[in-house]
Amino acid sequence: GVTKAEKADVVIVGAGLSGMNAAMLLQDLGMKVIVLDANDKVGGRVRTVDTPDGPLDVGASQVGRGYARVIDACQKLGLKLIPEDRDLLTFGVHMYDQWIDPKTWAANPLNLTVGEERNIPPHLMGSSIVHKYNPLKELDEWLDPKYASMDISLRQLMQQKGHSEAAIKLAEYSSPGIGVDQTSMLRMWQEETRGALDRRLGTEPSRRDHPFGEANDHKLINGLASISNIEGGTFQLPKAMAARLGDAVRLKKMVKQIDLTDKSGTVTCADGSVYVGRFVISALPFTMLRDVTINGRPNPIARKAITTMPYANTARLYLHVERPFWKDDGMAPSFSTDGPIGMFWAIDNHTGEGQHRAMVVMVGTVGAAIARYGHEEAIQFILDELARLRPASKGLVKVRTYKDWARDPLQRGCGFSLAPGHVNAYARKMNTPWQVMHFAGEHTRRIDYGMEAAMESGERVAIEIAGRA
Numbered sequence: 001g002v003t004k005a006e007k008a009d010v011v012i013v014g015a016g017l018s019g020m021n022a023a024m025l026l027q028d029l030g031m032k033v034i035v036l037d038a039n040d041k042v043g044g045r046v047r048t049v050d051t052p053d054g055p056l057d058v059g060a061s062q063v064g065r066g067y068a069r070v071i072d073a074c075q076k077l078g079l080k081l082i083p084e085d086r087d088l089l090t091f092g093v094h095m096y097d098q099w100i101d102p103k104t105w106a107a108n109p110l111n112l113t114v115g116e117e118r119n120i121p122p123h124l125m126g127s128s129i130v131h132k133y134n135p136l137k138e139l140d141e142w143l144d145p146k147y148a149s150m151d152i153s154l155r156q157l158m159q160q161k162g163h164s165e166a167a168i169k170l171a172e173y174s175s176p177g178i179g180v181d182q183t184s185m186l187r188m189w190q191e192e193t194r195g196a197l198d199r200r201l202g203t204e205p206s207r208r209d210h211p212f213g214e215a216n217d218h219k220l221i222n223g224l225a226s227i228s229n230i231e232g233g234t235f236q237l238p239k240a241m242a243a244r245l246g247d248a249v250r251l252k253k254m255v256k257q258i259d260l261t262d263k264s265g266t267v268t269c270a271d272g273s274v275y276v277g278r279f280v281i282s283a284l285p286f287t288m289l290r291d292v293t294i295n296g297r298p299n300p301i302a303r304k305a306i307t308t309m310p311y312a313n314t315a316r317l318y319l320h321v322e323r324p325f326w327k328d329d330g331m332a333p334s335f336s337t338d339g340p341i342g343m344f345w346a347i348d349n350h351t352g353e354g355q356h357r358a359m360v361v362m363v364g365t366v367g368a369a370i371a372r373y374g375h376e377e378a379i380q381f382i383l384d385e386l387a388r389l390r391p392a393s394k395g396l397v398k399v400r401t402y403k404d405w406a407r408d409p410l411q412r413g414c415g416f417s418l419a420p421g422h423v424n425a426y427a428r429k430m431n432t433p434w435q436v437m438h439f440a441g442e443h444t445r446r447i448d449y450g451m452e453a454a455m456e457s458g459e460r461v462a463i464e465i466a467g468r469a
Ligand SMILES: Cc1cc2nc3c(=O)[nH]c(=O)nc-3n(C[C@H](O)[C@H](O)[C@H](O)COP(=O)(O)OP(=O)(O)OC[C@H]3O[C@@H](n4cnc5c(N)ncnc54)[C@H](O)[C@@H]3O)c2cc1C
Pocket: 013, 014, 015, 016, 017, 018, 019, 036, 037, 038, 039, 042, 043, 044, 045, 046, 058, 059, 060, 061, 062, 063, 253, 254, 255, 256, 283, 284, 285, 288, 289, 292, 314, 405, 410, 411, 413, 414, 415, 440, 441, 442, 443, 449, 450, 451, 452, 453, 454
């Protein structure tokens, strides 16, 4: 039969933080909104899983002290922020198939880097170089055309600055972003510059005793730790936002087609339901929007962004450690490796004794590579590799859950990236509305990152639409 279209002022596609923040703001302005999500739950990349160790965040978990919008939303919705209970134990380094002591690395014969490079621990080469040459001071400067010549890869930057091939090789395992060839420096520096802002909000540099040290400072400033979590798991936030939006949120609505004119947008779902809005907001990652048929006036910039924007992956195996096996083998509890499992994070329970949590964290090229394995196959592969590197861990680690975001059929990645050349090709213009369709989502950020970037983008589109309505 013929389906009658439901009408709204704004039809929002995607019930992640960005889509729902836009929806709440527009609803507050008296507009009728409908939010469509393909999943059977809201939240997108905010997801909490129940485990025998309690609620576990497999997506976003860390709330920075500078997350004004996230913190504000938590306060309004009655959610409690608690200091992050995650201290990473000391890191060892396994590279070239052996254990390396970062303290004696400068004199290690395996160290083929030259000059100053020799003093950089091998697993920090990428991030150190990115930091060293970051010219940005302001949060939105990465988009300033004066930096157009820096829309290049880390390999190109290192070659320009005269770094050794050995240093570039090391950076391959530790560069922020997807890899030394895949990510624009401007994209890496945007994230670095934003991260530095949070670090300046009260964390003393002297306390930064390891690369993730900023998460390690439990000192409260204005009642907030440097990193907080949402009590009960981060999913409490999208859950409370959805409750506030009430029946405006429609689940299991897989959007297939968007037809745009200058007056309205028509959104069609896989189940045949149709929604018409004076405005449409796309709050989908471009990995998903590229599967939606969009009919409208030709828009080469948006098409290029939607179809070519790369996405990084994060895959993590969450473990319960029965007994601290690092006391048996005498090695550093956590480690970084140039092999296929990337990083093992041993997470302190604040006593050093007894049971611990741990995570195998795979990002960058390692995160991309693991996505070729199915769920069970990946778990076995990771456990085998962990047991090979740390035989003492055998039998002492229990799997709590595994999440590979590239294999999530509604996400296909953990976060947007921009390839060398992409900032110049489309990033400065991609947020321009496409007729009545506006673009939200963490990938449309200007100044923020993580969940706060999703919230920032939801606020921006709500203001854009309020201005046109
Ligand atoms: C492993 C991991 C760790 C992270 N850690 C942190 C952290 O500690 N701190 C932090 O601040 N940020 C973190 N982030 C980033 C943060 O989760 C994201 O920036 C943010 O949640 C993105 O929100 P969004 O609204 O842009 O998109 P999403 O959350 O991706 O929302 C998009 C929605 O669209 C839906 N959808 C997809 N296709 C369709 C379709 N065709 N039709 C209808 N609906 C569709 C999806 O189901 C989803 O709900 C992390 C992310 C990951 C993956």
